[in-house]
Amino acid sequence: MTDLAERKMRFLYALRSKGVTDSRVLTVMEKIDRGDFVRGIFTDRAYEDMPLPIACGQTISQPSVVGLMTQALHVSPRDKVLEVGTGSGYQAAILSLLARRVYTIDRHRRLVREAEKVFAALDLTNITALAGDGSHGLPDQAPFDRIIVTAAAEDPPGPLLAQLREGGIMVLPVGQSDTVQSLIKVTRTPQGYEYEELRPVRFVPLVEGLAQD
Template identity: 80%
Template sequence: MSFDAEAKMQFLFALRSRGVTDARTLRAMEKIDRARFISGSVFAGRAYEDMPLPIACGQTISQPSVVGLMTQALEVEERHKVLEVGTGSGYQAAILSLLARRVYTVERYRRLVDGARRIFDELSLTNITAFTADGSHGLPEQAPFDRIIVTAAAEDPPGPLLAQLRIGGIMVLPVGQSDTVQSLIRVRRSEDGFDYEELRTVRFVPLMEGLGRD
């Protein structure tokens, strides 16, 4: 299935109807074809449906409306340096790469990182750097970050990630127990500390420590 004009129009309409209204976010999601990130999968024909889909290593590619809502909640600007924890298929990082100056993405499964890198190369997305590492520790050698997005749920915002957020920065992540409904929250760092805002309920795979076995 190709991202033809009709499929694209329906895809964008579904995003808007679910609250994704930021123009830059919508333009980026129009340019990045979700099907590229699940090609070869038995679910490839459902690439433009608003639903999460299984990928390798027991992970998922998030539903497009959640990707869009998390992206617009980040308020990414062109000069920002962004950290993504949980590369997965690479779809979220690809969208962020069209909005930010630089994207660093971390994933505990080497197989997923290798697959995402191949797609980034095919799409000439040269401002993404992908690492196989324990994302719960962030990337201290590249900190601080203007924006941080976490695509797996922790019980609380991880301390190392909060520490790597620049003053004035924003982090968006799901928080909650892995077997219950989680809350998507936005954290803003100020000179005085951190402000927390609950955005909506979500369901994500849990944030795990250590490297995964592919």
């Protein structure tokens, strides 16, 4: 077995050991190579279960957290998904193999441009990447079946809750500091919103406005 194949096998084992058990999620995480989304000196660490720095002071999330968030979303093939926080594009690429359509938005234009290049290279044609203020969501495309937020807010943003269709699910980190955050699953019901706390996490903060880059 080659070193790369062995590292990929260990990568999948690490996902399972951290609680990523959904076979559809594991299959797409095997298909989407995290190495395509990691640059420079960190490329040889692409298959380790750890967050890594990317451009604009952001990070590519720990694979097991990506897997757990994806699993909690319960994405079906007909779903339209909104991702707030494109980052490297890794999460959006995984979602694109599970959903009908993925809209991903980031406040850093550079990250959006770089992610679009990777999507094109991988022939992922059902992703629309946009530069903008993700805290406002995408009202023009609402409602969404699923919403995922990859940056932490103090509370689930009102505009995003409003853009979730009835029966829809949103998964996001919530916390007042970068040390105490919880991954929350929100389900919109006819009566309102149901909240489920999944696990402690650490994400970069959700920042309003478009970055100057």
